[in-house]
Ligand SMILES: NC(=O)c1ccc[n+]([C@@H]2O[C@H](COP(=O)([O-])OP(=O)(O)OC[C@H]3O[C@@H](n4cnc5c(N)ncnc54)[C@H](O)[C@@H]3O)[C@@H](O)[C@H]2O)c1
């Protein structure tokens with residue numbers, strides 16, 4: 001349902017901020033909304049003027065989070081849903097579903113160590129999405145993303161609702177980190193920095209392409225290697241600093257909000273919305289891969305290629321493939337066995 005923006009003061013304000021010529025009604029759900037990521041993400045989505053309805057779902061504690069966030073004087077109406085019996089209502093009519101549900105890492109764990117718990121959670125939530133909002137654009141945050149995205153794809157295939165354009169693994173935090181670390185090293189304004197990050201979302205599968213970073217800085221090879229390693233280990237850096245109290249939540253909420261905003265802009269017809277995401281792909285021989293994607297009215301309208309790689313990045317690309325392949329296959333196997 002579209003509403004002319006020219007008619008309202010809020011609409012004029014949106015136009016001034018370059019959002020769109022018309023502001024559709026958009027329902028967004030956050031699944032896992034009472035968690036470490038879910039709460040600040042709920043806040044950021046409440047602040048997003050492209051959202052008209054915000055559904056906050058979790059297995060516990062969402063009434064309080066929803067009541068709290070709902071007092072903010074921004075466009076969207078907020079509703080809290082708790083427990084499986086309310087999941088359908090949370091999902092009905094959704095345009096975008098963001099999933100940060102599941103357990104986070106503790107020091108010493110890999111993201112793959114979360115598989116046993118999170119795979120089942122994601123499978124259950126995706127079955128409900130297939131039933132209640134099969135056309136929604138899914139933003140998968142729950143780890144291990146390299147496996148949870150393939151799980152979601154298999155669940156949707158079984159339900160005959162799969163549309164590869166509507167399933168995105170959220171790797172924006174890798175891009176956020178790469179930009180921050182590059183700006184610090186290159187001594188450039190962080191707001192001007194762009195760095196594509198490709199591959200997957202775990203350890204060496206995270207491949208930042210600093211050879212394509214702008215503004216150009218001609219950093220020495222040892223700096224590029226150190227920046228690459230720090231980006232790949234960014235999640236672990238936070239897990240260790242939090243010392244058992246979870247993983248990145250605030251920076252992840254920021255990254256998740258950026259990606260969801262890009263999805264909404266794309267759905268609303270804003271041209272040239274490009275972000276990195278882990279999607280079904282033919283960019284390499286692997287069935288899923290993160291690269292730049294163009295977001296549009298149908299979700300992922302185009303998966304963009306890798307562009308020219310340095311020798312170091314070419315090596316990184318070849319080294320990441322076996323791990324990424326095995327994580328993808330693990331997800332597919334789980335979804336089809338259980
Ligand atoms: N993609 C990324 O870049 C990225 C970054 C950070 C964290 N993560 C992942 O996000 C996930 C969540 O992290 P967190 O720090 O918010 O964890 P958290 O434990 O603080 O919150 C998770 C929330 O999920 C809820 N939950 C559990 N089962 C659920 C279900 N079946 N339905 C709905 N909600 C359910 C919990 O009740 C909890 O509120 C983890 O898997 C973490 O590894 C991904």
Ligand SMILES: O=C(O)C[C@H](O)C(=O)O
Pocket residue numbers: 104105111143173234235236238239247248
């Ligand atoms: O590192 C984690 O476990 C969480 C997340 O994937 C991150 O990159 O911060």
